[in-house]
Amino acid sequence: MTNVGVIGLGNMGAGMALSAARAGLKVTGFDPATTSRQALLDAGVALVDDIAALSAQADVIVLSLPTSDIVEKVVLGEGGLLAQARAGQIVLDTSTADPASTARIAQALQGSPLRLVDGPVSGGPKAAHSGAMTMLLGGEAADIDTLAPVLEALTAKRVHVGPVGAGHxxxxxxxxxxxxxxxxxxxxxxxxxxxxxxxxxxxxxxxxxxxxxxxxxxxxxxxxxxxxxxxxxxxxxxxxxxxxxxxxxxxxxxxxxxxxxxxxxxxxxxxxxxxxxxxxxxxxxxxxx
Incomplete structure (x- = not known):
């Protein structure tokens, strides 16, 4: 799990992408509106033009998005992550989201190759850029264990609080x-x-x-x-x-x-x-x- 994709490259997402790259992970990013393009490229983050291109390269896909509606569209919508899913891929949703929406996504992903872990974060942009965030994790223990290299790169503290949705x-x-x-x-x-x-x-x-x-x-x-x-x-x-x-x-x-x-x-x-x-x-x- 050293190939990481980050969707949403605002203050938090860009910081996480940079922290992952600094930790030696291979990072791909997607956000048509990012203002951090040059800093990301300079750090070795590959920027792609759509979700399909990112999904093709990433084993772990980190979401840093502003609303639950956008998360649902990115995961379940036409051309979204579910449509591109490969066996073993994990979505790590770091957005602060509606638990009811997370439950809908988890239900839709049942039986698919795509697994979901919710990991909302604290610490703000400074912690995102320094890899020192706190993350509250909801999901299967085995999936969280699999995410260890990514979690080590992004966080200073993490707590597994229960099943999918409990993090949010x-x-x-x-x-x-x-x-x-x-x-x-x-x-x-x-x-x-x-x-x-x-x-x-x-x-x-x-x-x-x-x-x-x-x-x-x-x-x-x-x-x-x-x-x-x-x-x-x-x-x-x-x-x-x-x-x-x-x-x-x-x-x-x-x-x-x-x-x-x-x-x-x-x-x-x-x-x-x-x-x-x-x-x-x-x-x-x-x-x-």
Whole structure:
């Protein structure tokens, strides 16, 4: 499994292609809209003009695509990966996707030569370019073992969370909790400032106790307190992920009042926090009674 194809060469996909090439894997890429063409060519990534050409050369096909609809078209559509499939090929979908869509794809692939592993990622473009992403994997253990050379090249940490679709579900839970924690941290920061307290020192105290989170430990010092807001992940992307999380909650029928309120705040913030802004800007959104 050293012949890798990457479909979707945006910030994340291009970074993964470069990391795979740097690890000595043979990499082919496809994305008619890529802006990283020369950097990829310089790194030895072969760029092709269609899915068929990529599929013919790749044993592992990494997807880094913006929506589940596009993933379904790439895998199941006319001229898609299923139509080109060879025995032993594995699709590794790193997109943050709708688990219901992943289930439909998995059902359609049953009995075909094509196997599916969902592996949504965290860490942003910087981690993609450095091969240091975290990946949440859903799929058969044997398929994940087969992917080892590719996973070693792309990730610093990976967790097998269950069958196909579980990776995408876990990523939505992660982003839901991150969204809730950002809103909570924003409120804590506002209250601390209003009380005349040193916010940085207060957060050091929080991070020494049970109230800490990835937001207080990483997001606040890296992108929020210094006004950098340059994580590389936009409000638009986070809102998309949270809409998927909202759909997952609705489908489950489980009670989730705190999640629903946080999701409402994220949706309502669109009137004052533009989609193009860094997703950490939600900490500044304040809804007054």
């Amino acid at each position: 579900s876990a990523k939505l839970f992660n982003n839901l909790l991150c969204g809730i924690n950002l809103i909570a941290a924003g409120e804590a920061i506002r209250v601390a400032k209003a009380a005349g307290l040193d916010v940085e020192q207060i957060l050091k105290g929080v991070n020494a106790g049970s109230g800490r989170s990835g937001v207080t430990e990483v997001n606040c010092p890296t992108w929020i307190l210094n006004d950098a807001f340059n994580s590389g992940f936009t409000m638009k992307l986070m809102r998309k992920d949270l809409r998927l999380a909202a759909a997952m909650i609705e489908q489950s029928g489980a009670g989730a009042p705190l999640s629903r309120e946080a999701l409402r705040l994220w949706a309502d913030s669109a009137a004052s926090v533009d989609d193009a802004e860094d997703f950490n800007r939600i900490v500044a959104y304040e809804e007054r009674p």
